[in-house]
Amino acid sequence: xxxxxxxxxxxxxxxxxxxxxxxxxxxxxxxxxxxxxxxxxxxxxxxxxxxxxxxxxxxxxxxxxxxxxxxxxxxxxxxxxxxxxxxxxxxxxxxxxxxxxxxxxxxxxxxxxxxxxxxxxxxxxxxxxxxxxxxxxxxxxxxxxxx
Amino acid sequence: xxxxxxxxxxxxxxxxxxxxxxxxxxxxxxxxxxxxxxxxxxxxxxxxxxxxxxxxxxxxxxxxxxxxxxxxxxxxxxxxxxxxxxxxxxxxxxxxxxxxxxxxxxxxxxxxxxxxxxxxxxxxxxxxxxxxxxxxxxxxxxxxxxxxxxxxxxxxxxxxxxxxxxxxxxxxxxxxxxxxxxxxxxxxxxxxxxx
Numbered sequence: 495x496x497x498x499x500x501x502x503x504x505x506x507x508x509x510x511x512x513x514x515x516x517x518x519x520x521x522x523x524x525x526x527x528x529x530x531x532x533x534x535x536x537x538x539x540x541x542x543x544x545x546x547x548x549x550x551x552x553x554x555x556x557x558x559x560x561x562x563x564x565x566x567x568x569x570x571x572x573x574x575x576x577x578x579x580x581x582x583x584x585x586x587x588x589x590x591x592x593x594x595x596x597x598x599x600x601x602x603x604x605x606x607x608x609x610x611x612x613x614x615x616x617x618x619x620x621x622x623x624x625x626x627x628x629x630x631x632x633x634x635x636x637x638x639x640x641x
Numbered sequence: 642x643x644x645x646x647x648x649x650x651x652x653x654x655x656x657x658x659x660x661x662x663x664x665x666x667x668x669x670x671x672x673x674x675x676x677x678x679x680x681x682x683x684x685x686x687x688x689x690x691x692x693x694x695x696x697x698x699x700x701x702x703x704x705x706x707x708x709x710x711x712x713x714x715x716x717x718x719x720x721x722x723x724x725x726x727x728x729x730x731x732x733x734x735x736x737x738x739x740x741x742x743x744x745x746x747x748x749x750x751x752x753x754x755x756x757x758x759x760x761x762x763x764x765x766x767x768x769x770x771x772x773x774x775x776x777x778x779x780x781x782x783x784x785x786x787x788x789x790x791x792x793x794x795x796x797x798x799x800x801x802x803x804x805x806x807x808x809x810x811x812x813x814x815x816x817x818x819x820x821x822x823x824x825x826x827x828x829x830x831x832x833x834x835x836x
Contacts, residue, residue: 528815529815529829529832529833531825531826531828531829531832532815532817532829534825535817535818535819535822535825536819538819538821538822538825539819545822545825549825599801599802600802601801601818607816608799608801608816610801610802
């Protein structure tokens, strides 16, 4: 069986969409399964938003992650969801760099509340950002329909 | 610190002898709180002097939580004398003076953490007879083993910074290490206790 280059790209995009969607949905689920205060504390530890905003984000952001995960998996609003994912991951990586440069020994708050920022979190989130940027590029290239 | 001493005095009748004298409250309380700290850590000093009295008053005294102290001895620059302080505290626990020695160590942290004169900070909290016992116990391998066990227990509980308080309720562990907002901590504990 011979696959054309386009077909391979299409399959790759679907696989990556499911992987990214699953990761985002899981990240949201983990946060929703824990007391919301743990995520609020993680956000507050970065010292970039006031406590009221940290509390608001702790209540709302995990649902947004689940929604984003579902959109990526189903392929609905593909350009919007991939662009939002890329933007979010850029912000996440930027925040981690900011924390590390500032000498903060804090938890990442990515997948649950007890994972310190380390080279592992940078590699993982960096890889996710690369995948997300690729998906975004694919989404905007295939304007008419999702892969 | 006065509040803490007052809270301790109020709750004396319900104090239970915990592991090596390093616990407060009723072991049968619905929640267990394992506090991992280091005597050279600035945030641990703040927690000990400002927030611990509130935690004791809000949860330990009313019998809602059983509080157990652990030495999570830090290493590296700035923590050169952590091990000695942990050993003295663990030794003091065996003569029933753990809290008093903790108070003394945190009160004078900025001094001994630099000079290394840990004993000068510890000794005023002890009677002459206790001083002799603690000096002997400090060199006891079982005390060093206990301090090491505390560290390993903390690492097993995924403690990655100090101070961290691990709340255990119905077998589920919830670590907490954000101490800039006591209200947020309190609402977490209350939520866990309500489940």
